[in-house]
Amino acid sequence: MTSPKAKILVTRRLPEAIEARMATLFETDVNELDAALAPEDILTGLAGKDVLVSTITDRIDADLIGRLPPSVRLIAQFGNGVDNIDLEAAWAAGLTVTNTPSVLTEDTADMAVALMLALPRRLVEGSEMLLRDRAWAGWSPTSMLGHRLRGKALGVVGMGRIGTAVAQRARAFGLAIHYFSRNRRPAGVEEPLGAVYWHDLDAMLEAVDIVSLHTPLTRDTHHILSAARLGRLRRGAYVINVSRPELIDEPALIDAIAGGRLGGAALDVFENRPEINPRLLDLAEANKVILTAHMASATLEARVEMGETVIVNIRTFMDGHQPPHRILPDRLQAPAARA
Structure with a gap:
């Protein structure tokens, strides 16, 4: 039947x-x-x-x-x-x-690395400049200078499936891989990536140029990037978040970028969704932040x-x-x- x-x-x-x-x-x-x-x-x-x-x-x-x-x-x-x-x-x-x-692993990892490239290389800003001005003066040795990825240190927070996929892609761009996770990954994962495990998140944040968040939202990870931890990042460091908005103290992040301590952020998620903090939008208009419309898995x-x-x-x-x-x-x- x-x-x-x-x-x-x-x-x-x-x-x-x-x-x-x-x-x-x-x-x-x-x-x-x-x-x-x-x-x-x-x-x-x-x-x-x-x-x-x-x-x-x-x-x-x-x-x-x-x-x-x-x-x-x-x-x-x-x-x-x-x-x-x-x-x-x-x-x-x-x-x-x-x-x-x-x-969602592959698509989310692709998005994280795309933002990791776009932020220091000012890709969004360069595109918008052409559309906005409609009168590009042409190439100049000092125009639109950004920063290269090769030689920089990436800190992955949460080395699960997505975090590992991000690290694999980032390694191909010449980034040194550091990670903080609840459990250390096996040698078979670490060694091909040259990945350095940190049991202390605070210490890792002081050692990296870019932080990418890939940990689930739990009671323990809410605001895992707190104001205090954002203050531990190197001056000019970048923050990437394609995971959960609540992982970051968003007002503290805004303050750190607006005050010039951090180089910027690329965010696919926001604390006040669907409305976005007006200060965050202001930073995006000033090309200090890249904002995307929750697109990490949008294939x-x-x-x-x-x-x-x-x-x-x-x-x-x-x-x-x-x-x-x-x-x-x-x-x-x-x-x-x-x-």
């Missing part, structure tokens, strides 16, 4: 191929407006549904979880990060939560792979098995699983 199709609510538009596949496999209700749903709209849409397919723009807090229809048993996040979901409340309510890890290939992973999680769960990408609250995760 064939099991009935799972009934799912998808809170944002997904790639056409994924929506078509979901419509074949499940009874699918998609938010056609492609804008973040209000909590009440999520609750209304979930009436009689089995699965909530959420994204990072959905705030799935304890209050919302406490009011979910009893039919809902799975929150299948379309994304790697799950800090928009109260995992403790979900666990207490008997809900299973899944995500889509691993599929069609990545979005399709994310959708396929969501489908696998849903089908496995609805077949009565443990989905391959289940997420548990911090207190229930073994250290190895959290690294």
